[in-house]
Amino acid sequence: MHALARLGEGRDLTMRSFPLLEVERLTKHFPVRAGVIPRTVGRVHAVDDVSFTLRRGETIGLVGESGCGKSTVGKTLLRLYDATSGTVKFEGKDVSEMNRAQVRELRKHIQIIFQDPFESLNARHTIGKILAEPFVIQKMGTAAERAQWVGELLNRVGLDVSASNRFPHEFSGGQRQRIGIARAIALSPKLIVCDEAVSALDVSVQSQVVNLLLSLQQEMSLALMFIAHDLAVVKHVSDRIAVMYLGEIVEMRDGEDIYRSPRHPYTKALISAIPVADPRNKSQRTILEGDVPSPINPPSGCRFHTRCQFATPKCSKYRPELEELPDGGLVKCLRWNEIN
Amino acid sequence: MTVLDVSGLSVSFDTDEGIVDVLDRVDFKIREGETHGIVGESGCGKSVTSLAIMGLLPKPSGRVTAGSIKFAGRDILKLSSTEMRSIRGDGISMIFQEPMAALNPVQRVGNQLLESLRTHRSDISTDKARAKCVEMLGHVGIPAPEQRLREYPHQLSGGMRQRVMIAMALVNVPDVLIADEPTTALDVTIQAQILELLKELQRDYGMAVIFITHDLAVIAEISDSVTVMYAGRVVERAPVLPLFDGPQHPYTKGLLGSIPSLAGEPKTDLTTIPGMVPTFFTMPSGCRFSNRCEHAQGRCSETVPSLETVQSSHGVACMRWRDLAKVAT
Ligand SMILES: Nc1ncnc2c1ncn2[C@@H]1O[C@H](COP(=O)(O)OP(=O)(O)O)[C@@H](O)[C@H]1O
Ligand SMILES: Nc1ncnc2c1ncn2[C@@H]1O[C@H](COP(=O)(O)OP(=O)(O)O)[C@@H](O)[C@H]1O
Ligand SMILES: [Mg+2]
Ligand SMILES: [Mg+2]
Numbered sequence: 131m132h133a134l135a136r137l138g139e140g141r142d143l144t145m146r147s148f149p150l151l152e153v154e155r156l157t158k159h160f161p162v163r164a165g166v167i168p169r170t171v172g173r174v175h176a177v178d179d180v181s182f183t184l185r186r187g188e189t190i191g192l193v194g195e196s197g198c199g200k201s202t203v204g205k206t207l208l209r210l211y212d213a214t215s216g217t218v219k220f221e222g223k224d225v226s227e228m229n230r231a232q233v234r235e236l237r238k239h240i241q242i243i244f245q246d247p248f249e250s251l252n253a254r255h256t257i258g259k260i261l262a263e264p265f266v267i268q269k270m271g272t273a274a275e276r277a278q279w280v281g282e283l284l285n286r287v288g289l290d291v292s293a294s295n296r297f298p299h300e301f302s303g304g305q306r307q308r309i310g311i312a313r314a315i316a317l318s319p320k321l322i323v324c325d326e327a328v329s330a331l332d333v334s335v336q337s338q339v340v341n342l343l344l345s346l347q348q349e350m351s352l353a354l355m356f357i358a359h360d361l362a363v364v365k366h367v368s369d370r371i372a373v374m375y376l377g378e379i380v381e382m383r384d385g386e387d388i389y390r391s392p393r394h395p396y397t398k399a400l401i402s403a404i405p406v407a408d409p410r411n412k413s414q415r416t417i418l419e420g421d422v423p424s425p426i427n428p429p430s431g432c433r434f435h436t437r438c439q440f441a442t443p444k445c446s447k448y449r450p451e452l453e454e455l456p457d458g459g460l461v462k463c464l465r466w467n468e469i470n
Numbered sequence: 471m472t473v474l475d476v477s478g479l480s481v482s483f484d485t486d487e488g489i490v491d492v493l494d495r496v497d498f499k500i501r502e503g504e505t506h507g508i509v510g511e512s513g514c515g516k517s518v519t520s521l522a523i524m525g526l527l528p529k530p531s532g533r534v535t536a537g538s539i540k541f542a543g544r545d546i547l548k549l550s551s552t553e554m555r556s557i558r559g560d561g562i563s564m565i566f567q568e569p570m571a572a573l574n575p576v577q578r579v580g581n582q583l584l585e586s587l588r589t590h591r592s593d594i595s596t597d598k599a600r601a602k603c604v605e606m607l608g609h610v611g612i613p614a615p616e617q618r619l620r621e622y623p624h625q626l627s628g629g630m631r632q633r634v635m636i637a638m639a640l641v642n643v644p645d646v647l648i649a650d651e652p653t654t655a656l657d658v659t660i661q662a663q664i665l666e667l668l669k670e671l672q673r674d675y676g677m678a679v680i681f682i683t684h685d686l687a688v689i690a691e692i693s694d695s696v697t698v699m700y701a702g703r704v705v706e707r708a709p710v711l712p713l714f715d716g717p718q719h720p721y722t723k724g725l726l727g728s729i730p731s732l733a734g735e736p737k738t739d740l741t742t743i744p745g746m747v748p749t750f751f752t753m754p755s756g757c758r759f760s761n762r763c764e765h766a767q768g769r770c771s772e773t774v775p776s777l778e779t780v781q782s783s784h785g786v787a788c789m790r791w792r793d794l795a796k797v798a799t
Contacts, residue, residue, distance in 0.1 A: 195657040195658075195659060195660075196657055302746050304746055305746075332511035332512055332684060333511070333684070333685075333686075333725060333728040333729055334511065334724060334725060334728045334742060334743035335511075335742075335746060336728070337727075337728040337729075337730070337740035337741065337742045338742045340730070340740055341739050341740055341742060344737055344739075359657060359658070360658075361658075361732065362729070362730045362731060362732045363730050365730070365732055365736060366730035366734065366736050366737070366740070367736070367737065368736070385736055386736070389732050389733075399659060400658065400659060401732070402662075403658040403659045403661065403662035404658055404687070404732065405658075405661075405662075405665070405685070405687035405688050405690065405691040406687055406690065406691075406731075406732070407686045407687040407689075407690050407714065407726060407729050407731070408690055408714060409690040409691075409693075409710045409711055409714050410711070411690075412690075412691060415662055415666070417659075417662050417663055417666055418659045418662075418663075419663075421627045421629055421630070421660070422657075
């Protein structure tokens with residue numbers, strides 16, 4: 131076990147009673163401005179009424195089509211965005227009430243990795259400098275100690291120590307993502323938000339990075355929020371999966387349950403749309419018609435009703451709430467019982 | 471009947487660091503009405519192959535150094551640029567991953583579609599051409615086509631733009647459509663729409679399709695036969711069923727194993743291919759996959775393997791495929 135992770139466990143003892151993360155009715159709207167003298171002409175309903183909890187070491191997957199609000203949820207957890215309403219509690223503490231120092235501390239415990247981890251990093255710095263930075267910011271160690279830690283981090287993610295003298299552009303996509311992961315684990319976080327972290331990688335490299343994430347998770351009892359549009363990858367790494375559509379969670383279940391018996395018509399369509407690497411299995415697809423409607427004026431009632439083959443007039447009138455399924459999962463559909 | 475026969479196609483580029491041989495003796499044939507998938511990871515030469523067929527390699531840095539591309543009985547590599555222009559869009563059309571790059575942002579969709587049509591059908595009257603464009607947009611599943619004709623590309627969603635691209639590519643009823651990662655930038659639900667549309671249009675128009683993608687699942691979904699490429703070479707080729715039932719090349723097997731499956735056991739170690747694709751300057755001699763191959767032996771880095779026949783139309787470029795097949799059974 132990672133020495134730092136073991137330290138982390140001890141530190142957590144007093145916190146055991148709280149789930150790691152509690153998100154309640156989280157809502158994030160972005161103003162839409164237009165005109166010569168810009169004024170707010172509408173609001174993007176990026177995230178609406180999203181609730182879930184995450185335990186230590188657990189992985190929750192977030193799937194849904196582009197623009198459904200996945201990244202916004204992830205960023206709000208670290209206070210990269212302020213919530214419009216609702217709460218995010220990390221180890222029982224409301225992140226919206228944290229002062230600067232507390233937010234800095236929060237971002238030690240929650241890390242985020244993006245599709246290209248270097249977009250947010252300085253391209254003129256060596257990998258060594260980039261990886262030592264978290265320790266510098268947290269005022270940890272001497273220069274020699276930090277150099278040693280950087281070497282350990284590089285080894286842990288499967289890179290040679292010599293990488294530390296090289297620059298970001300000298301690395302391939304897969305290597306860059308390993309470096310991004312090394313940076314994310316530097317301070318032994320408790321949660322890593324992986325926002326499309328493996329989405330741009332070729333499959334053979336993607337599988338290397340997925341394996342790496344899973345083994346680090348084991349070692350460090352890391353919780354993960356795994357955001358991706360590829361349900362197969364998400365299912366591979368997640369304990370539970372939340373399916374989002376137009377800012378809302380429409381179904382949240384154990385990975386296996388959601389794949390074997392999806393309950394929400396959108397989840398069904400999403401799963402049916404995924405091509406399978408088996409030419410004998412060109413299944414009968416439920417093909418969703420049209421595009422996702424605009425999040426600026428989302429449809430009334432159930433947001434999915436405009437594309438749902440099971441929609442009835444009540445679906446455009448009443449907004450469904452998440453209901454509990456017999457297996458403990460949650461689904462947001464007025465008709466789930468009738469149609470399944 | 472074979473409509474397109476690519477044989478021994480080699481392409482080189484001049485770069486700041488020197489000449490790179492990006493394609494090395496690539497062969498494949500496409501029969502009338504069939505969908506041939508070309509699959510491989512990024513940088514393996516899929517797009518360069520399609521650009522070479524279209525006569526659109528960037529000049530002067532890129533050039534065909536060997537091989538032939540036979541279309542309708544002629545080697546199109548030998549055609550003048552005027553002759554090639556008359557084949558492009560009429561005999562062979564192409565759609566891309568990012569339709570925005572191929573569409574003119576400041577021209578209405580209708581005008582662009584009309585132009586594609588009239589480049590090759592200058593005799594057709596404006597009214598007829600317009601009617602044909604409306605029909606075509608309807609055919610690719612665009613609602614309210616008359617209205618769409620007046621819109622600009624940015625007013626359309628990603629899926630709708632790809633439909634417009636497909637309409638432009640098909641308006642002259644080509645014999646061959648090259649689709650280079652046409653669904654890679656789209657969400658899965660939209661990808662499913664576009665794949666379905668391509669299958670339907672192929673039934674209606676009977677064209678042959680070269681479908682290029684990095685995604686083996688999409689290949690399984692749409693292809694009749696498949697060419698697997700690695701680092702600028704063909705490593706395996708087969709009809710779709712034998713390829714997925716009995717892949718022979720260690721690279722093909724590795725690729726198939728790397729894909730997480732929805733039906734698979736979660737959190738288990740996925741199969742990986744160690745290392746990464748070498749650059750053209752660090753390419754191993756002999757078999758280009760040899761430095762990542764767990765089965766490689768001394769001879770693998772000495773001799774370039776040629777495509778050997780496994781079964782009628784199943785070929786594999788691996789010197790050890792027979793040994794490996796024996797071990798497997
Ligand atoms: N900073 C922002 N300002 C305005 N709108 C935004 C901002 N970030 C995201 N959005 C909008 O919010 C919605 C959700 O976006 P996002 O969370 O990025 O979705 P996803 O990650 O699922 O693709 C989209 O409609 C997007 O355009
Ligand atoms: N204009 C160019 N100049 C130099 N090298 C190029 C050029 N275009 C492509 N290449 C190289 O050719 C190889 C194959 O590229 P490409 O066909 O685009 O791959 P893909 O299979 O991802 O479509 C890559 O290594 C790429 O770097
Ligand atoms: Mg996102
Ligand atoms: Mg390409």
